[in-house]
Amino acid sequence: MNLLEVQDLKKHYPIRAGLMRREVGRVRAVDGVSFHIAQGETLALVGESGCGKTTVSRCILRALTVTSGAIRFATSETETVDLATLPKRQVRPLRRHIQMIFQDPYASLNPRMMVGDIIAEPLKVNGVPAAERRDRVAELLELVQMPQSARIRFPHAFSGGQRQRVGIARALALNPRLVVADEPVSALDVSVQAQIINLLLDLQDRLGLSMLFVAHDLSVVRHVSDRVAVMYVGRIVEVAPTDTLYRAPLHPYTEALLAAVPAPDPSRRGRRRVAQGEVADPANPPPGCAFHPRCPYAVDRCRIERPELTPTGSGRYVSCHRAAELDLVGVR
């Protein structure tokens, strides 16, 4: 049984205008996304800004109300709930199972609380007694490689990387079944990014963490994820195991994202195709394949008919009419 199964998830925002607040259009932020995460697996959700990846993660956390679709989440070995349709009141006791690591470690920690209290907050609101909280906070600080003295300090005394460690400790406090990491390293310096990525790898090993890792480029996800799902304008365009996706992408958009990964080897810069143009407007997506205005391989069919996400074997899915005929460039 999978830990999380998302099926045909949609999140639309109505555009209202006029005195009567009539709906005149919809922003299809997420428009039919399906994927699953197995126990102990890390799935990376990748796409440019505005593709809906953050919306997907917020829907899973039920920070947003879902328009339609199903989010089946296994709360235990035997029990599954649909988070998409569950009333808000019943979501609260389930919050402890899904925790989040935020993008901006400067905004995600309450500046008025000491680090020890920040980490203990989820424990406290879930009724863990004080003595147990103390031990757990000590344990968590060690887990994220922070000194115990951090407990009585305020977040302003720490650097971005250290704050992100605190954020990770808080997310792990309740032993969640799933951690949603929303671009956990994007706001950090490159050198610090590596440290946080290594910490996450370490935690995956030690705790068997299941994770949804949201990122806006492919450079960092290679190290942490088992599989990668690439999103474009509210839809998933390709899903594949990480190594296969990097080596042989099937969707032109994946190729473009890979081309944007900085390559340390100058001799490989030959056939790189970085996507031109702007991301399509989710309120007014182009007909056919949403990527066709930017796609160097687009043919007439791409402008009319929307490709479906179809399996191509060995756990790969792609939504491209020309997936079989194209020979796309990956990275080694």
Added chain:
Amino acid sequence: MSIAIDTATPPSAPLDEKAAAAEARYAQATQLQLTWWRFRKHKLALVSLVVIVLFYAVAIFADFLATTDPHATDARRSFIPPQGIHFFDENGFNPHVYGLRGVRNPRTFQLAYSPDPSRKLPVRMFVRGYTYNLLGIFETNIHLFGVEGARAGESMFLLGTDQLGRDLYSRILVATRISLFIGLAGVVLSLFLGVLLGGVSGLYGGWVDLVIQRIIEVLRSVPTIPLWMGLAAALPRTWNVIQVYFAITIIISLIGWTDLARVVRGRFLALREEDFVVAAELSGASQGRIIFRHMLPSFTSHIIAATSLALPAMIISETSLSFLGLGLRPPAVSWGILLQDAQNIQVLSGAPWLLVPAIPVTMVILAFNFLGDGLRDAADPYG
């Protein structure tokens, strides 16, 4: 691509103890401490704070600092110009003011007092004068300073007297009380209304927000002076000073709360989206805990700053209302009422010292504005 192995926090070179202590002090500093450290750098605001504290001290101990009963009238000593204190005479240090001499006006045959340099009234500390209630509890007649051996009707008039012969200096001191505390009372009321309505507006959004925002817009678009005139005219003439005082406070804060409500609403809207608030929500915290533990502490400083900027507006409102004769009425003493005497150009040309009450008004307003600026800058020590 490989990634450097994470070495846990690198062992830093042994710091000397002092630097370590300073670091710990900063690391463990609360919001209040950080705000204070930042506020301290704002010298003008610091000076303003001292000025305001002094003004409130004067308001509280007004009668103790006064020299002459501010309500005692004596038609014979009307429009006496300010009397300076003479510190030395032929015997050395001997602070004194001149006594008064009755002079009959050759045309009207009315008796009027004028200073008489031949009679010295010694100025002493802690002299006995008129009786008053200190802090509303102790009845006493000791004043910080005053004259000794004065005849009836005689006293010292540091800033001169008004038409009815009342000592302007003592009246300004006593007026401070009403003028400063009406501002405070008005702000407390506006604060209550503002935080409540602004909070509801920002927290619940939707039609509640819409209604409250429209009310604010309507209130703000009404010209204030006619509105005040209307409301003040509605106050029954039979009300006593205390009742009028409270009514005026309520009228002033009816307008004042809108600014605060906007600040509070804005902060709630901004904070609702803050990551650390979302984090608390995702960890399963209750609505109450999120509001009181995470949101409110984040903008108390903003409320304090907004309040200190709202106070001078209140004081000005009271002053201008009373000046126009719409606010408090004599025998209450406020700066606005004192300035009412300076409305007449003929009186003013003969007794320009009647304009002196404008000086404390200006000083307090400026001080509050500087203080508010400093507080606002220091309010967000994390920004």
